[in-house]
Amino acid sequence: MAAMTMVQAINSALDICLTRDPDVVIFGEDVGYFGGVFRCTEGLQRKHGRTRTFDTPIAEGGILAVAVGMGAYGLRPVVEIQFADYIYPATDQLISEAARLRHRSGGEFSAPITVRTPCGGGIYGGQTHSQSPEAIFTHVCGIKTVMPSNPYDAKGLLISAIEDDDPVIFFEPKRLYNGPFDGHHNRPVTSWTNHPLGEVPAEYYRVELGKASTARQGSTVTVLAYGTMVHVALAAVEESGVDAEILDLRTLVPLDLDAIVESVRKTGRCVIVHEATLTGGFGAELAALVQEHCFYSLYAPILRVAGWDTPYPHALEWSYFPGPARVADALRQVMEAS
Amino acid sequence: MAAMTMVQAINSALDICLTRDPDVVIFGEDVGYFGGVFRCTEGLQRKHGRTRTFDTPIAEGGILAVAVGMGAYGLRPVVEIQFADYIYPATDQLISEAARLRHRSGGEFSAPITVRTPCGGGIYGGQTHSQSPEAIFTHVCGIKTVMPSNPYDAKGLLISAIEDDDPVIFFEPKRLYNGPFDGHHNRPVTSWTNHPLGEVPAEYYRVELGKASTARQGSTVTVLAYGTMVHVALAAVEESGVDAEILDLRTLVPLDLDAIVESVRKTGRCVIVHEATLTGGFGAELAALVQEHCFYSLYAPILRVAGWDTPYPHALEWSYFPGPARVADALRQVMEAS
Amino acid sequence: MKNEPLPQLHIPEPLHRPGDRPDFGYLNIPEPADTACPDPLVRPSEIRDLAFSLIRVLDADGIATGAWNPKLLPELLRRALAAILLTRAYDDRMYRGQRQGKTSFYMKCTGEEAIAVGQAFALSRDDMLFPTYRQQGLLIARDWSLVDMMCQVYSNSRDRLKGRQMPVFYSSKEAGFFSISGNLGTQFSQAVGWAMAAAYKHDNRIAAAWIGEGATAEPDFHHALTFASIFKAPVILNVVNNQWAISSFSGIAGAEQTTFAARALGFGIPALRVDGNDLLAVYAVTRWAADRARSNGGPTLIELFSYRADAHSSSDDPSKYRPKGEADIWPLGDPMLRLKQHLIRLGEWSEARHSVAEAEATERVRAADREAQSYGTLSDGPGHSPGTMFEDVFKEMPLHLRRQRQQAGY
Amino acid sequence: MKNEPLPQLHIPEPLHRPGDRPDFGYLNIPEPADTACPDPLVRPSEIRDLAFSLIRVLDADGIATGAWNPKLLPELLRRALAAILLTRAYDDRMYRGQRQGKTSFYMKCTGEEAIAVGQAFALSRDDMLFPTYRQQGLLIARDWSLVDMMCQVYSNSRDRLKGRQMPVFYSSKEAGFFSISGNLGTQFSQAVGWAMAAAYKHDNRIAAAWIGEGATAEPDFHHALTFASIFKAPVILNVVNNQWAISSFSGIAGAEQTTFAARALGFGIPALRVDGNDLLAVYAVTRWAADRARSNGGPTLIELFSYRADAHSSSDDPSKYRPKGEADIWPLGDPMLRLKQHLIRLGEWSEARHSVAEAEATERVRAADREAQSYGTLSDGPGHSPGTMFEDVFKEMPLHLRRQRQQAGY
Numbered sequence A, B: 001m002a003a004m005t006m007v008q009a010i011n012s013a014l015d016i017c018l019t020r021d022p023d024v025v026i027f028g029e030d031v032g033y034f035g036g037v038f039r040c041t042e043g044l045q046r047k048h049g050r051t052r053t054f055d056t057p058i059a060e061g062g063i064l065a066v067a068v069g070m071g072a073y074g075l076r077p078v079v080e081i082q083f084a085d086y087i088y089p090a091t092d093q094l095i096s097e098a099a100r101l102r103h104r105s106g107g108e109f110s111a112p113i114t115v116r117t118p119c120g121g122g123i124y125g126g127q128t129h130s131q132s133p134e135a136i137f138t139h140v141c142g143i144k145t146v147m148p149s150n151p152y153d154a155k156g157l158l159i160s161a162i163e164d165d166d167p168v169i170f171f172e173p174k175r176l177y178n179g180p181f182d183g184h185h186n187r188p189v190t191s192w193t194n195h196p197l198g199e200v201p202a203e204y205y206r207v208e209l210g211k212a213s214t215a216r217q218g219s220t221v222t223v224l225a226y227g228t229m230v231h232v233a234l235a236a237v238e239e240s241g242v243d244a245e246i247l248d249l250r251t252l253v254p255l256d257l258d259a260i261v262e263s264v265r266k267t268g269r270c271v272i273v274h275e276a277t278l279t280g281g282f283g284a285e286l287a288a289l290v291q292e293h294c295f296y297s298l299y300a301p302i303l304r305v306a307g308w309d310t311p312y313p314h315a316l317e318w319s320y321f322p323g324p325a326r327v328a329d330a331l332r333q334v335m336e337a338s
Numbered sequence C, D: 001m002k003n004e005p006l007p008q009l010h011i012p013e014p015l016h017r018p019g020d021r022p023d024f025g026y027l028n029i030p031e032p033a034d035t036a037c038p039d040p041l042v043r044p045s046e047i048r049d050l051a052f053s054l055i056r057v058l059d060a061d062g063i064a065t066g067a068w069n070p071k072l073l074p075e076l077l078r079r080a081l082a083a084i085l086l087t088r089a090y091d092d093r094m095y096r097g098q099r100q101g102k103t104s105f106y107m108k109c110t111g112e113e114a115i116a117v118g119q120a121f122a123l124s125r126d127d128m129l130f131p132t133y134r135q136q137g138l139l140i141a142r143d144w145s146l147v148d149m150m151c152q153v154y155s156n157s158r159d160r161l162k163g164r165q166m167p168v169f170y171s172s173k174e175a176g177f178f179s180i181s182g183n184l185g186t187q188f189s190q191a192v193g194w195a196m197a198a199a200y201k202h203d204n205r206i207a208a209a210w211i212g213e214g215a216t217a218e219p220d221f222h223h224a225l226t227f228a229s230i231f232k233a234p235v236i237l238n239v240v241n242n243q244w245a246i247s248s249f250s251g252i253a254g255a256e257q258t259t260f261a262a263r264a265l266g267f268g269i270p271a272l273r274v275d276g277n278d279l280l281a282v283y284a285v286t287r288w289a290a291d292r293a294r295s296n297g298g299p300t301l302i303e304l305f306s307y308r309a310d311a312h313s314s315s316d317d318p319s320k321y322r323p324k325g326e327a328d329i330w331p332l333g334d335p336m337l338r339l340k341q342h343l344i345r346l347g348e349w350s351e352a353r354h355s356v357a358e359a360e361a362t363e364r365v366r367a368a369d370r371e372a373q374s375y376g377t378l379s380d381g382p383g384h385s386p387g388t389m390f391e392d393v394f395k396e397m398p399l400h401l402r403r404q405r406q407q408a409g410y
């Protein structure tokens, strides 16, 4: 075990996969010699060689296309999209191709691709370096969608994603790269050192896709969150004093519905939190499922706390960000409902 | 008034807009001389001239980019994406550009673009000629999303969309182009002639964006539907004998939430129907909103009837399609719930 | 500048529309002897002119001549002719099957058969193909089972794609034939990825991809050229310029300005432009590009100049947008007739043998069709069970899909 | 072929990395006299060689010479030099502002100033500009308010973009300067749409767009060339090749194979390749392309060959991936010094006047900064009210946004 940041945990997962499987190749913009703008691939080219971790032209659609072709050959490509905001040029290759290939070829061809991409705000990135577009992909059958909230999960989930034979989009909340950020942007930055989930085994291990974890046990309301919002929810619980159970979903598709239903049936209340814009966000799917499966257990409407339906603004990003105060408000509101 | 198919109604709207506004230009693949693969632009080039309705290269992203640039100039481009399944190469220009331009430029530049695109299945188009990707765009702030269910609305909504100063995606359920299809694919095809909403004024009129209409009044359950599913819902009501109120949403963003809430508060039950895949579909947003706003009026869980979470299969399309039987089942199920 | 002309938006328009008398007099068609054949490892900058030429081998009399003559054995030529005849017979039968309602849709490659067939013969059997919907000739030239292809078209119980794909969207790993996509262009850049993987593995198989001239406007075309050139991928990038993209003439794809082969010049990729109705020329350029790719020379772009002699698909009626009879006066002729004429000139073929071969092709197709229909058709079944729709979305069916399948009653 | 070499995946690598001694000896730099200047309405096929040349006007001694000499009046040259000095002073001050925490981010254009400034002078004031983030010189050369630009960088109360955009993503309709996007490349094809609209309206304004050599790999580049060539759009398409795209050298964008100007050849678009550090040459090619566009001659692609002398942005540290001192030995020199030298050679400038001009630029920037900061900075405010975030998503605020704004407390 060693204290690792999320960047280091991701780097460790990539290093291990390159070492164990000669079919793993890593590519993307600036990931080669330089090691990535967030340093997640640092040192990998030097250690594993130029053809195994290399820079690509600036063409996200080309990166995905090449990954699909390599997957058809039998490789296991792990690509980086420099910011999730730049995944749109790749949507056709992702949605029409990677996600559909196994089905349309009767199972003969597949696209065992992992797409790593930093998402979320909180670094003054403005509207084009802050988005969380996970809901666009959770709607697409044939793609798995993952978003870890801590170094331990990041490493274990990333190894699982790379070893998975289906395409996986692996969202990395960039605001968590170097510390467990709870939304209090005015407080001193905390680091992963000393955080229990910043303790990461150096060796190979997996965290299974499709399984939520309980970030906090509680009895009166279930909070469904993922990525940065897990830490925000923890802060909100602290501040509101509401004894909430917080589920860290970790994988959105396939979803750990049973864990969700079990918790909400127990607590009778549910608050859903995500950083992406509200309308049509993944929270909508969660709310639809929860009301369907837990209808008779619910004491109060399910509330969603999310980014406003606006672009992520540069200077005003903390007004956009669904911080602990907004989550705490929602917790109080569901507790007050009769 | 004249009997019009949906194709004719759309053609009439385009013709009127070209006539009234010299800044309207129409372009897309095969829309010029030929008049479009679904014939919606037939005769427009001959009547209005080559530079006003013209063919483009096969590049959906290029089409949208050019439309954004034209919009910035001051034109009002109306573009056709030949099938909604081919909108993905245009997502970056749609999401990152058209939808964001007004906001990011402090209101100085805008993209008053209308994107017409045929959606939905039922013509043995297989997975790449049958999709309904509306949920990908309803999640994107800054875009309006419209889907008419009949010729009268199609014309009035299309004129409103073209005159709207924001980007609008206008989904045309291709299975409705020539008749009000209720999902009974084995029965004889019916035409728009004699359908009350196949009666369309020849002249200019608007149907306001953002307003639902009541396709059927009823008392015990509210069905939320749009596009082809409005007719499927009508058939299902017929067959189940359930006295449902059917709302034809017509515009998904901005949504007529008040009409929805009013109806569900009255009926106490809600079934949502769409053709797109279930998970993360627009039905999720509707369910989330309905449970939030009508929680205390609901007798039963809100049910969603939608396409399965699979690609739209060619030969098995009627097993995928959420037809009247499945909708009727859901109606019965919500009625049985205590 | 003074007295500038009024700015105008230029909208390309074909020379001839329905009602006009078609005429290809404006085409400049060089003779086989006009074009030199460089070494396959030549520097691309030395052969830029080939992008504006037209490589040909068969002259007007059916004699093979010039520097590009691949000097093929008559036996191979006869096999190629047989594959062309079979492709044509197959297209005719399947098209009629669609008209009879046995399937929903069909696409012919009439007039373009020499492309897929000639290229299949020039490649190794284990090279990987990334086709569009108009290269059925690749499968046929690789002796792939007609019955298997028909079962896909009929979406029947033996359709390996389980009724999921539209007709003609074949896929066969065993045949080295990548799953055809409905989304134009996507295969072009994927092929480059496959080729990069092969190079990464020091595997000397190469990839070949096809795209229509219309679809070159898609991003995948740009990505293919970009990645192939930068990473020197062993891939052959083929643009089939059949003059039409549904109702849009090639000018809507850029043909008024320059050739499609010229697109390669911007990437330092060698460009060959070839008479696509001349099987020998098609073979020769493909072989050249394959040799180059296998020698670490990287990609080649080939423009195959041809004509879509029939409708775009069974849903299309070309008389709405182009003059009747264009195909008949297409100056590069019919690829089948040209190859036949050549073999006869060589003394290796005769009208009599040709009639027999034609009848054989028709009969093979008829027999295959009988067998395929015995496994079902789209209209009459049997097809795959609806429950199969839930399979292969993921490798293992996740819980939500298992529940949906159950809900659907399977 | 026998004895084929083992297939290899080629990964481009720059000649020099940190620790190496940089050396640009491999660059082939022609003299101004080497390049002919064709008529602006020349057929593109006649000037393909210009895509592989390098148009220059200023020789090593600062003398303007050759066929492309635009013969500019000294007064214009002095104004251009002033704009370059102002751009440099502006960059320095804003960069320091970022380092002092007054804003979150900044991007300099050091070493590339002659491009934006030279091109702005060659265009008409009402031509429409579609820039990237490294053409602040366009605004400055158009005498746009420095204070207005700074307010955007500081996201303060006078920021017309209301704190929504990252610093340097300027937008000004009045300045004919399109809203800069964070998504690389998108402006390139949009400019073509704007130009098509102008042609549609018989309006003789033209559009000009910029893209980095790295971003040419994006689809928008392909779309721009495709649509511009097919519809003969009156647009100037500029590729700024500054050798680097963050940490990736130009070989990762294709520079090992050919020039970026050559991309135009595949579309029958004239290609000019120019010394981007030579303001006179930049002016001349831009004027040529503008004349062509305004005469219905359609688009021109210009590659501006330059060097990114500083970091990619305030978040970047180039010493991690390239040798120190490359900028100092860049063989095309510093654009400011070259223009200064030229003016001195002409007898129209002196070291003394230059010092005064530099001091003036610094002082203008300082004064503007004082004013801008009086309207606020990112760190200290005041900025716009959070309630403004909900505006301009749509022209009229729909109900759900009004409700959200209310919920947010505004």
Ligand SMILES: Cc1ncc(C[n+]2csc(CCOP(=O)(O)OP(=O)(O)O)c2C)c(N)n1
Binding pocket: B029, B058, B082, B086, C134, C182, C183, C184, C211, C212, C213, C214, C215, C216, C240, C242, C244, C245, C246, C308, C312
């Ligand atoms: C992304 C995408 N856009 C549009 C279409 C609709 N479409 C199918 S075929 C076709 C024309 C293609 O022409 P071309 O590339 O020249 O190939 P050809 O049919 O001539 O072989 C079009 C526009 C599609 N399938 N995919």
Ligand SMILES: Cc1ncc(C[n+]2csc(CCOP(=O)(O)OP(=O)(O)O)c2C)c(N)n1
Binding pocket: A029, A058, A082, A086, D134, D182, D183, D184, D211, D212, D213, D214, D215, D216, D240, D242, D244, D245, D246, D308, D312
């Ligand atoms: C679509 C997209 N992909 C990636 C990025 C991240 N990014 C920002 S600048 C840059 C490098 C651009 O290099 P180049 O085009 O050469 O322009 P330069 O910075 O040299 O002026 C990258 C990769 C982006 N902004 N947009």
Ligand SMILES: [Mg+2]
Binding pocket: C212, C213, C214, C240, C241, C242, C243, C244, C245, C246, C308
């Ligand atoms: Mg074609």
Ligand SMILES: [Mg+2]
Binding pocket: D212, D213, D214, D240, D241, D242, D243, D244, D245, D246
């Ligand atoms: Mg650059």
